[in-house]
Amino acid sequence: MSKLSERDVAQFIERLDKRREELRWGLLDKLKDSGDKNYLELAGQVRDAGDESIADLLIDLSTSAIEREVEELKQIEEALRRIGSGTYDTCIECGGRISLERLDANPTAVRCKECQARLEDMRGGKDLTPSL
Numbered sequence: 001m002s003k004l005s006e007r008d009v010a011q012f013i014e015r016l017d018k019r020r021e022e023l024r025w026g027l028l029d030k031l032k033d034s035g036d037k038n039y040l041e042l043a044g045q046v047r048d049a050g051d052e053s054i055a056d057l058l059i060d061l062s063t064s065a066i067e068r069e070v071e072e073l074k075q076i077e078e079a080l081r082r083i084g085s086g087t088y089d090t091c092i093e094c095g096g097r098i099s100l101e102r103l104d105a106n107p108t109a110v111r112c113k114e115c116q117a118r119l120e121d122m123r124g125g126k127d128l129t130p131s132l
């Protein structure tokens, strides 16, 4: 069970929603500026998207210009989904709790601090840093 208070949860939803809207309008501008007919059509879908996933609409369009925004959108929508199912502060690796402090610093975190650190270690972490 989630141990976040209703107030905490409401605040996270507000933050995530706000960022989702920012990304939505930023992406809309980019799609419209492209002048591409297909992109314009997509822009309409993005504008009118309600609860459906904006990231999914754009998944085939991960050009480098919008890739980062789509990736962030994906994380935000996943976080909102996790809030909806009551697993927002549950680590996807170990099932432990993600601390409020960690979520506060990174509202789309899906792993507890320990699991995240382990993951980064596995990816090479320090070893990839060029030692000058």
Ligand SMILES: [Zn+2]
Binding pocket: 091, 092, 093, 094, 095, 096, 111, 112, 113, 114, 115, 116
């Ligand atoms: Zn964990």
